Amino acid sequence: MARRASVANMVVSSGQERADATPLKAANTADYFIEKDGLAFAGLHILLDFWGCERLDDLEAIERALRTAVAAAGATLLNLHLHHFASSGGVSGVAVLAESHISIHTWPERGYAALDIFMCGSCDPYKAIPVLREAFQPTTVQLHEQRRGLTV
Numbered sequence: 562m563a564r565r566a567s568v569a570n571m572v573v574s575s576g577q578e579r580a581d582a583t584p585l586k587a588a589n590t591a592d593y594f595i596e597k598d599g600l601a602f603a604g605l606h607i608l609l610d611f612w613g614c615e616r617l618d619d620l621e622a623i624e625r626a627l628r629t630a631v632a633a634a635g636a637t638l639l640n641l642h643l644h645h646f647a648s649s650g651g652v653s654g655v656a657v658l659a660e661s662h663i664s665i666h667t668w669p670e671r672g673y674a675a676l677d678i679f680m681c682g683s684c685d686p687y688k689a690i691p692v693l694r695e696a697f698q699p700t701t702v703q704l705h706e707q708r709r710g711l712t713v
Contacts, residue, residue, distance in 0.1 A: 593660070593682035594710070603710025604661055604681035609690070611674040613700030617667035618650040626696030627656045627663055630689035636660045636680060660684045674699070679709065 594601045616622040620643055631638045636658045643654035655664040661679040668674070674697055678686040694702065 594712075595681060595708075600708070601712045602708040604679055604708075605686050606677065606679040606707045606709045607686050607690070608705040608707070609674075609676040609678070609693070610703040611676065611693070611697055611699035611701075612703075613672050614667075614674050614697040616697060617669040617672070617674055618645070618652060620645055620652060622696060623652055623654065623665060623667070626693055627654065627665065629696070630663060630678075630692040631656055631658060633692045634678070634680060634684045634686055634689040636684045658684075663689065 594603055595605070624641065624643060627641060628638065637660060638656055639659055640657040641654070642657075643652055645652050650669045652665065652667045655662055658680065660682050662677070663679075664677045666675045676693060678689050680686040690704075
């Protein structure tokens with residue numbers, strides 16, 4: 562069952578619903594699976610909902626934020642693509658990483674941004690969050706974490 566906890570003005574929930582996950586023996590980590598608390602999984606997938614944001618239609622600011630977030634997490638940027646929707650002013654984009662991706666979809670007319678951060682290996686996706694908060698200045702943040710590829 563998902564749990565919710567409040568951290569400052571951030572709502573945190575864990576999508577982990579699998580109580581049957583069995584601890585694993587030490588495995589070869591050359592596949593970039595993460596081993597933590599006796600479990601192995603492909604990576605952390607963080608879903609962020611930012612409300613009350615600024616600069617959601619500013620391509621340069623969004624590109625700068627994504628590049629800085631990638632660096633803060635210790636990830637390797639392979640490609641960055643952003644698309645600006647002229648009719649609404651919204652932006653959709655993805656930073657493709659050697660360790661997975663960071664994506665963004667914005668609705669400037671609502672002050673809302675949906676961000677996904679999925680990373681495997683030794684990267685720390687949580688280090689990207691303060692960078693993104695600083696860039697978009699949300700008044701409210703909702704965070705949901707999922708361990709992807711949890712082995713049982």
